[in-house]
Amino acid sequence: xxxxxxxxxxxxxxxxxxxxxxxxxxxxxxxxxxxxxxxxxxxxxxxxxxxxxxxxxxxxxxxxxxxxxxxxxxxxxxxxxxxxxxxxxxxxxxxxxxxxxxxxxxxxxxxxxxxxxxxxxxxxxxxxxxxxxxxxxxxxxxxxxxxxxxxxxxxxxxxxxxxxxxxxxxxxxxxxxxx
Amino acid sequence: xxxxxxxxxxxxxxxxxxxxxxxxxxxxxxxxxxxxxxxxxxxxxxxxxxxxxxxxxxxxxxxxxxxxxxxxxxxxxxxxxxxxxxxxxxxxxxxxxxxxxxxxxxxxxxxxxxxxxxxxxxxxxxxxxxxxxxxxxxxxxxxxxxxxxxxxxxxxxxxxxxxxxxxxxxxxxxxxxxxxxxxxxxxxxxxxxxxxxxxxxxxxxxxxxxxxxxxxxxxxxxxxxxxxxxxxxxxxxxxxxxxxxxxxxxxxxxxxxxxxxxxxxxxxxxxxxxxxxxxxxxxxxxxxxxxxxxxxxxxxxxxxxxxxxxxxxxxxxxxxxxxxxxxxxxxxxxxxxxxxxxxxxxxxxxxxxxxxxxxxxxxxxxxxxxxxxxxxxxxxxxxxxxxxxxxxxxxxxxxxxxxxxxxxxxxxxxxxxxxxxxxxxxxxxxxxxxxxxxxxxxxxxxxxxxxxxxxxxxxxxxxxxxxxxxxxxxxxxxxxxxxxxxxxxxxxxxxxxxxxxxxxxxxxxxxxxxxxxxxxxxxxxxxxxxxxxxxxxxxxxxxxxxxxxxxxxxxxxxxxxxxxxxxxxxxxxxxxxxxxxxxxxxxxxxxxxxxxxxxxxxxxxxxxxxxxxxxxxxxxxxxxxxxxxxxxxxxxxxxxxxxxxxxxxxxxxxxxxxxxxxxxxxxxxxxxxxxxxxxxxxxxxxxxxxxxxxxxxxxxxxxxxxxxxxxxxxxxxxxxxxxxxxxxxxxxxxxxxxxxxxxxxxxxxxxxxxxxxxxxxxxxxxxxxx
Numbered sequence: 007x008x009x010x011x012x013x014x015x016x017x018x019x020x021x022x023x024x025x026x027x028x029x030x031x032x033x034x035x036x037x038x039x040x041x042x043x044x045x046x047x048x049x050x051x052x053x054x055x056x057x058x059x060x061x062x063x064x065x066x067x068x069x070x071x072x073x074x075x076x077x078x079x080x081x082x083x084x085x086x087x088x089x090x091x092x093x094x095x096x097x098x099x100x101x102x103x104x105x106x107x108x109x110x111x112x113x114x115x116x117x118x119x120x121x122x123x124x125x126x127x128x129x130x131x132x133x134x135x136x137x138x139x140x141x142x143x144x145x146x147x148x149x150x151x152x153x154x155x156x157x158x159x160x161x162x163x164x165x166x167x168x169x170x171x172x173x174x175x176x177x178x179x180x181x182x183x184x185x
Numbered sequence: 186x187x188x189x190x191x192x193x194x195x196x197x198x199x200x201x202x203x204x205x206x207x208x209x210x211x212x213x214x215x216x217x218x219x220x221x222x223x224x225x226x227x228x229x230x231x232x233x234x235x236x237x238x239x240x241x242x243x244x245x246x247x248x249x250x251x252x253x254x255x256x257x258x259x260x261x262x263x264x265x266x267x268x269x270x271x272x273x274x275x276x277x278x279x280x281x282x283x284x285x286x287x288x289x290x291x292x293x294x295x296x297x298x299x300x301x302x303x304x305x306x307x308x309x310x311x312x313x314x315x316x317x318x319x320x321x322x323x324x325x326x327x328x329x330x331x332x333x334x335x336x337x338x339x340x341x342x343x344x345x346x347x348x349x350x351x352x353x354x355x356x357x358x359x360x361x362x363x364x365x366x367x368x369x370x371x372x373x374x375x376x377x378x379x380x381x382x383x384x385x386x387x388x389x390x391x392x393x394x395x396x397x398x399x400x401x402x403x404x405x406x407x408x409x410x411x412x413x414x415x416x417x418x419x420x421x422x423x424x425x426x427x428x429x430x431x432x433x434x435x436x437x438x439x440x441x442x443x444x445x446x447x448x449x450x451x452x453x454x455x456x457x458x459x460x461x462x463x464x465x466x467x468x469x470x471x472x473x474x475x476x477x478x479x480x481x482x483x484x485x486x487x488x489x490x491x492x493x494x495x496x497x498x499x500x501x502x503x504x505x506x507x508x509x510x511x512x513x514x515x516x517x518x519x520x521x522x523x524x525x526x527x528x529x530x531x532x533x534x535x536x537x538x539x540x541x542x543x544x545x546x547x548x549x550x551x552x553x554x555x556x557x558x559x560x561x562x563x564x565x566x567x568x569x570x571x572x573x574x575x576x577x578x579x580x581x582x583x584x585x586x587x588x589x590x591x592x593x594x595x596x597x598x599x600x601x602x603x604x605x606x607x608x609x610x611x612x613x614x615x616x617x618x619x620x621x622x623x624x625x626x627x628x629x630x631x632x633x634x635x636x637x638x639x640x641x642x643x644x645x646x647x648x649x650x651x652x653x654x655x656x657x658x659x660x661x662x663x664x665x666x667x668x669x670x671x672x673x674x675x676x677x678x679x680x681x682x683x684x685x686x687x688x689x690x691x692x693x694x695x696x697x698x699x700x701x702x703x704x705x706x707x708x709x710x711x712x713x714x715x716x717x718x719x720x721x722x723x724x725x726x727x728x729x730x731x732x733x734x735x736x737x738x739x740x741x742x743x744x745x746x747x748x749x750x751x752x753x754x755x756x757x758x759x760x761x762x763x764x765x766x767x768x769x770x771x772x773x774x775x776x777x778x779x780x781x782x783x784x785x786x787x788x789x790x791x792x793x794x795x796x797x798x799x800x801x802x803x804x805x806x807x808x809x810x811x812x813x814x815x816x817x818x819x820x821x822x823x824x825x826x827x828x829x830x831x832x833x834x835x836x837x838x839x840x841x842x843x844x845x846x847x848x849x850x851x852x853x854x855x856x857x858x859x860x861x862x863x864x865x866x867x868x869x870x871x872x873x874x875x876x877x878x879x880x881x882x883x884x885x886x887x888x889x890x891x892x893x894x895x896x897x898x899x900x901x902x903x904x905x906x907x908x909x910x911x912x913x914x915x916x917x918x919x920x921x922x923x924x925x926x927x928x929x930x931x932x933x934x935x936x937x938x939x940x941x942x943x944x945x946x947x948x949x950x951x952x953x954x955x
Contacts, residue, residue: 067912
């Protein structure tokens with residue numbers, strides 16, 4: 007979206023078929039920015055993202071995984087959306103959602119194909135253990151890389167839906183205002 | 186051999202990518218690929234001619250017998266030599282034909298890719314590999330025929346060629362599978378060496394034959410070939426002399442010796458189609474005023490003769506067919522190149538306008554005369570040698586009525602060939618009385634450069650040399666024929682057989698052809714008076730239109746745009762198929778059923794049921810969405826109670842996100858549900874919903890209690906840590922045991938997201954335009 011957040015306005019997003027004005031509390035994100043909401047989201051956003059990463063990495067042994075992690079990260083972007091609409095979500099992701107999904111898919115396929123290099127079957131998992139200073143012994147399986155791919159695809163999906171479906175209403179509204 | 190195919194691919198890509206910078210030099214670069222192939226073949230020719238085929242392959246899926254299996258025997262050597270040799274000449278010719286336009290690189294690259302596909306086709310030993318190369322030639326030829334993509338006629342011609350040969354190709358794939366399954370192998374050489382039999386094989390071969398006949402432009406599929414003349418002339422010269430259209434002949438030649446005798450319909454079909462095509466093509470060629478179209482119809486005619494010869498599956502005829510494939514490749518390429526030269530210098534191909542070119546460009550005329558004489562079967566050219574072989578072997582093939590008819594047909598067809606060959610020369614080069622034409626084209630025409638004429642001249646010289654000294658050609662043709670049918674022996678090509686019956690047939694042919702040519706004015710008048718045969722081009726148009734109409738109607742019925750209808754169809758299917766199966770299960774589970782394991786479950790279930798009912802009763806969309814969310818959260822709690830935190834967490838998150846997305850979409854929908862237009866429809870919905878609900882409940886109960894095998898979960902739990910290296914079984918299943926499923930799912934997610942984005946953007950654009 008090129009235009010900044012539309013100016014606050016009492017007009018509804020779109021004339022209703024019944025001809026009734028919409029109530030302003032219909033969950034429309036682009037209302038007057040609220041200071042409380044902004045502050046809360048600013049604090050929560052990174053925490054939730056961090057939590058999603060924790061779920062992603064802990065997933066192999068405890069509850070979590072790429073799919074759940076991706077959903078939680080998606081929820082973080084929903085928070086940003088509620089605060090500021092599609093533009094806000096776009097500002098929060100330097101990478102486009104399609105690139106996220108494409109990258110995730112590529113990573114997942116590459117992980118599967120990588121086991122060919124070591125003579126295994128497609129998607130056969132392998133393990134690496136190494137000593138990393140400060141962290142101690144770190145164990146990594148190829149399944150983790152695969153899971154990261156899943157994570158990226160899910161995040162990309164949520165961000166993509168928020169920006170495409172969400173933007174539409176806003177652009178339409180700003181267009182109406184100009185008209 | 187794999188290396189050669191890869192070389193073609195690399196060169197094609199480089200030429201297409203660097204085309205803008207290289208300009209016409211791209212043709213030099215591209216000529217490297219077929220040139221190297223030619224050298225490679227020449228180095229190994231002695232070995233192959235000695236009946237020791239070269240075999241090479243890359244294994245891919247050995248369990249399914251899939252691999253890039255290549256094999257070069259005598260026949261493949263002949264074909265590959267033609268493909269590469271003519272390919273080099275065409276590329277060098279194109280350098281003079283084109284000017285330095287931006288698209289030249291693309292053209293050169295596509296032509297090289299086509300040459301590579303054709304090379305792969307004649308080297309492939311696996312039916313499925315052959316099919317892949319077959320379709321690659323269809324696709325690249327589509328791009329070549331439609332090269333002048335700003336012309337609607339060129340695009341239409343390209344599409345027609347693609348549709349006709351593509352449809353035939355699909356049929357052929359089905360045929361390959363049937364034959365391959367019956368034979369137990371997809372290796373072409375193995376299938377031919379030990380041919381399977383039975384009704385399946387008959388059907389399969391009919392499909393394969395269909396594919397081959399469409400590719401080789403046989404009646405009634407021939408109309409795409411004259412249409413393909415919309416292509417630049419180098420393309421026509423390449424596709425219709427040595428390559429594309431010979432693919433069908435190639436495949437028929439491979440299969441005929443093994444199947445012609447045992448499959449009942451094979452010989453009648455092949456001989457009838459071939460003969461009809463030969464006569465019809467020759468007849469039509471006599472009527473053309475465009476030199477290129479004249480050659481196109483002549484090509485159709487010659488292809489008919491080839492199909493007749495190699496398709497009969499008789500040793501002698503196969504031999505003669507191989508000889509014709511070689512001689513036709515040389516003279517027809519030369520003739521097309523000459524047409525290109527005339528078109529390039531005189532800017533017209535209309536034989537009614539051209540005049541006096543023989544004096545203006547004597548070298549080109551000499552080349553054309555030699556090639557046309559070879560086509561007509563005049564001594565001492567290669568075409569004559571081939572024609573003698575045809576007559577000789579047909580005379581000895583058999584004495585049945587069919588053989589006599591075929592021989593008579595071939596003599597008539599050859600007379601037609603001589604007549605249109607003469608018409609070509611006369612039309613292109615003769616000095617004509619131009620009283621009827623106001624604007625004759627002749628004396629002012631530019632003289633073509635030596636470089637431009639050289640490729641055609643090389644072909645003409647070859648035609649002369651191989652005719653005068655047929656031993657080298659004979660060696661290649663003998664090896665080709667005996668690799669098709671080991672029963673062939675003792676046949677040679679020679680210029681002089683003595684005073685034989687074949688020679689007298691040749692004399693008859695020449696005499697009849699000369700009469701036809703001299704009386705050309707009368708022949709034309711007669712043709713104009715005769716009723717026209719139903720045109721295959723019209724049939725093609727009509728079938729295309731009707732397919733489109735049927736598709737539009739079907740879409741109108743099946744995709745009427747009403748979501749309630751779609752859902753109703755899906756749910757009805759659920760009730761009709763698994764629902765009926767469920768009714769047939771008599772023994773309902775009796776043991777192991779408990780209403781609930783804890784009071785908490787009862788409470789949550791009550792909430793879920795209430796929320797579901799609320800969703801059904803709600804009149805506002807927003808309320809319905811909230812109720813639906815309630816159902817989802819309730820189910821998540823049930824998962825948690827059952828001890829599945831992963832599942833519960835996922836369900837919770839999905840439910841939340843779904844709610845958000847619903848809200849995003851709801852803004853564009855009316856606030857309230859519209860009441861069903863008829864009361865009956867409303868009731869029908871209730872009944873259907875209730876039915877599906879009952880069915881699902883019953884199904885879960887029955888399915889859960891009908892287990893006979895031990896659950897897989899046990900095994901997964903045991904294997905998770907040692908093999909998957911994780912303690913979270915669900916995650917190990919998702920990323921390892923069933924990783925391929927997950928991969929499929931995230932692919933679907935990506936596709937769905939792309940679809941949503943596309944739809945929304947399309948809708949937005951339409952709104953902006955409106």
